[in-house]
Amino acid sequence: MKVRPANLPGLWVIQPTLYTDARGTFFERFNAMAFEKLTGEVPTFVQTCESHSTNANTLRGLHLQLAPKAQGKLVWVQQGAVKDVVVDVRPESPTFGQHEVLELSEKNGLQLWIPSGFAHGFLTLTDNTVFQYQVTDYYSPEHERCIAWNDPDLNVNWGVMGQPIVSEKDKKGMSWVDFKKSAQNQVRV
Template identity: 50%
Template sequence: MQFERSDIPDLLLITPKRIGDDRGWFSETFREDRFRAEAGDVSFVQHNQSYSRAMGTVRGLHFQLAPKAQGKLVRCPRGRILDVAVDLRSSSPTYGRHHAVELSAENGRQLWIPPGFAHGFCTLVEDCEIAYLVTDYYSHEHDRGLNWRDPDLQIDWPVDEADAVTSPKDRQLPMLRDLGRVFD
């Protein structure tokens, strides 16, 4: 398993090793001791999976407020996505900056997004499945989001706004300048 630090502190790109032969391959996608050595004292309590049928589906940018803030370990076991994390920690020197990475079934990469970040993705092909482990349970009361179209974020989404497949909820999310302080 290879761990790479991103340009935003605390985000980790993880590439599991694949051992293959003529039957296919085997990969250890999570190993607690190695993960904790890189990410710190993290425990997962829930495993989520989503399916997006259409290419150009955008989900996010989502987060949960404290005390139910979630860290997420995200991977794409089917298809290809552009995965995006936005730093919402107001005391961070990278506040408001984002990190985007392609996750796919082919590359096997995973992105560790600690609490304090908004998370979203855009599907690059049809029929994508996204699986992620989270550090706290879903809480409707603490569920929040940030508008994926916010021009101040300068995210180079691979789909035009008019062509994006989104939910009504995600289209109504606030811009960063209207969000207020959500994480210290």
Template identity: 50%
Template sequence: MNIKRTRFAGVYVLEPAVFGDARGYFMESYNQRVFHELGIHTAFIQDNQSLSRETGVLRGLHYQLHPKAQTKLIRVLSGVIYDAVVDIRHGSPTFGQWEAFILSEDNRRQLLVPQGFAHGFCTLVPDTLVFYKVDEYYSPEHDRGIAWDDPALGIPWPTSNPILSEKDKHHPVLAEAEIHVE
């Protein structure tokens, strides 16, 4: 497993070792011992999966409030996503800054997003299947979001007319969002 640091402490792009031949390939997407050797000691307790049927489905920007904040390990099983993270840790020197990554079934990259970051993605092809592990259970009472099109963030999403859930249409901008992530 190769680990690549990003501009944010704790946010990593992980590239698993892939062993391929004429039949296809094999890879370990998660191995607790290897993660510990890389300095990642997150105890994942729930797996989630989403399927987006169309190009331009945007999910996010999501996070959960403390004490139910989540660390996420995201990967794409089929398709391609533009994946964005936003630092929402008050007092952080990078508060309100974002970074984006392309995750796909072909590059097999995974993105580790720690607590204290909002996360969202937009599908770049139809029938995109995203899988992610989390270290805290989903909690509707702690579930929050930030407007995907917050002008203060200026994230250059790959579409200006995304397909959104009703919930994602009504998130506040970061300056008005409830944030208590520890």
């Protein structure tokens, strides 16, 4: 496994080591000892989730959970490709409000470690995309927040073609300005 820091502090881009022979390919999706050696962290995953998007240009996000149910996430694409977006929502962070965009796909095999304190979303680049992730705390509706994916202050270049396919919940995401007002007392890592 190779690990490199992303541009936002705390994010790690992970490239699993592939072992290929005549039978096909094998790799470790996650190894706690190797992860700790490379990043200094050992997440404990309590839930594994999967989302299947039938169509390209499906947008999910920007989601997070507040403390005490904040979640760290290890994310990857099992099938297809996505533009993955992460926004730093840690009020004390020097990169508060900044975002990072990465392409994750079944072809590049990249994973992204997103610790708590970040909002996350993705745009499918292919039909029939399967996106998987493990989280460090259970889903908690009362702690969930959604920031508007198209907020002009965040100015994320999603690369959408026309109008993306977005859930009703994501269409009603709060503005970055409103989130910042509430974040000072709510976002803890």
